[in-house]
Amino acid sequence: MDDVIFDFLSKYIDLTQEEKDILSGQKFIKSFKKGTLLLQEGEMSHECFFILKGCIYSYYLVEGDIKVTEFFVEKQPITPIAYTTKKPSEYYLECLEDCILSIGSQERSAELLKRLPRLAALGPTLLEDELASQRMKYDNFIKLTPEKRYQHLQDQSPDLLNRIPQYLIASYLGIQPESLSRIRKRILSS
Amino acid sequence: MDDVIFDFLSKYIDLTQEEKDILSGQKFIKSFKKGTLLLQEGEMSHECFFILKGCIYSYYLVEGDIKVTEFFVEKQPITPIAYTTKKPSEYYLECLEDCILSIGSQERSAELLKRLPRLAALGPTLLEDELASQRMKYDNFIKLTPEKRYQHLQDQSPDLLNRIPQYLIASYLGIQPESLSRIRKRILSS
DNA sequence: GTTATTTCTTAACCCAAGTCAATAAAAAAG
DNA sequence: CTTTTTTATTGACTTGGGTTAAGAAATAAC
Incomplete structure (x- = not known):
């Protein structure tokens, strides 16, 4: 199961065995049944996710209709907009299958960064990647x-x-x- | 003219007069005529822009048709995807009016950061803001x-x-x- | 394996946007 | 001011997606 995380991180950074061990000890893992709402409209978001197994989708409810904005599968991190903005979420996050997720929070991230300072460099890179893919998504939709x-x-x-x-x-x-x-x-x- | 930049930066950071002076000395400003292509499909992008005056739009050419993806006006920074990815651009950037722009490059940014280390903190924040607004743009389009x-x-x-x-x-x-x-x-x- | 539920397809009809073409209005150039 | 070029509107017609409703197929539950 750890492989999924290390596999993901290897795109950005080469971890030593020692660092991997620290990471393994730090992980906060939970299972969720298909249909579980990880985030609801109007809710505050205190957690971000990394999918070890399963599939999640995000959607708005517009006048009773579902408007899907994204699907997430294994090896993908999910950072809700509301997690960043610290405002109530405008959309839903729901498990499309039974899921096993690694769950992040502000506190645990800070804690982890203390032990693995090298991970800090990863932040901006992830942001950039995310921004680039978000733009490509939009541009494709337009085109x-x-x-x-x-x-x-x-x-x-x-x-x-x-x-x-x-x-x-x-x-x-x-x-x-x-x-x-x-x-x-x-x-x-x- | 400096006001436009300071006004923009004040949203993120409080600059001392000394810092403002450094910034004023560092700025690289150029004028462009309406219709100027700041970036073309297939070109590498070595510059990012900040609009002091004027209006710019970005568009793809899809089978001969223009597909506009964004308009930029005063006080807005423009970081082309190609500037970040270091790959040839897939879209165009064109002046819709006569423009006065402050132009950034990797070298000048590094130079500026040496003199104004406090600006470094701004990077991730700008990225986050940009990501959030890009997502909202997409979501609105879908909805x-x-x-x-x-x-x-x-x-x-x-x-x-x-x-x-x-x-x-x-x-x-x-x-x-x-x-x-x-x-x-x-x-x-x- | 049978039943119930969810998901997918098809058909008929409607409507908003696309296309083509002509004209009007506005802006730029002289 | 006049001419040219660019931009905006309108009309007639086509097309692709929306809507409603019914039935088929696939999945899940028992």
Whole structure:
């Protein structure tokens, strides 16, 4: 299970065995059942997450409709906007499958940083990566039609399509489930 | 002119007069004519910008069509994705009006940081702010119809509507100029 | 394995945005 | 001020997604 975290961190930093040991001792791990709401609209957010196993999605409730903004799977960190802004959340975070998560908090992060000062350098890098990917996400949304967005998703993360109900994929693409059905049909017959 | 920069920085840090003096001495300022391309698709980006006067927009060229992703005005910093990633840019940056810009580079930033070490703390904060606003931008796009997006823009930045040609606003909203005309008509007659 | 629930597809109809084309209005250039 | 260029509007028509409703398929629960 630790592998998932080390695998993620290895993209940014080379940890010694000693550092890995410290990290293993520090981790705060919890399990959640499918359907669990990790964060709700109006709630304050005191925790950020790292997915060891499972799948999570974020969504707004707009006039009763779900508007999915992101899917998260193994090896991905989740830092809610509300965690950063310290204001009530405007969206929901929900487990799409049974999940095993490593949970971070301000206090535990500070504590961990004391023991592993080298991790500090990681902060800005993660932020930059996150910003770049967020921009690319937006830009793709602007540039592509729903049909192209679906094909793009097929190319980039085919795994998601086999893991996530189509009506949530549709929402993520900004369309209704019926439209996604039609798009899939259109693509097949061409 | 310095005021614009100090005004911007005052949101994040209180500068002493001495620090302000250092900053004034360090600034690298240039003027650009309307229509100037500050960055082109395929180009490397070695500069970031801060707008002292004027207006800039960023856009992709997708199959010959302009897809506007952002407008920038006075007091706004512009850090091209390509500046961060050190890869060729995928979009254009163009002056929509005659502009006066303060221009940053890796070298000058490093130099400035040596003289004003306190500025270092600002980096992560700026990144966080940028990330938060980028996310909100995306989320709004997902949540709102083109008509709602226009009204949102009217509420949030009425100034832009009087400053920027409608066909670029339309592109920014993700629609054609003709559709924006019709939306405006619809809104007026209701 | 049967039942219940959730998810997916299809069809008919509607509507908002896209497209094409022509004209009007406004801004820039001379 | 006049001409040219850019920007905005309008109309007719097409198209793709939204909506509603029904049924099929797949999953989960028992």
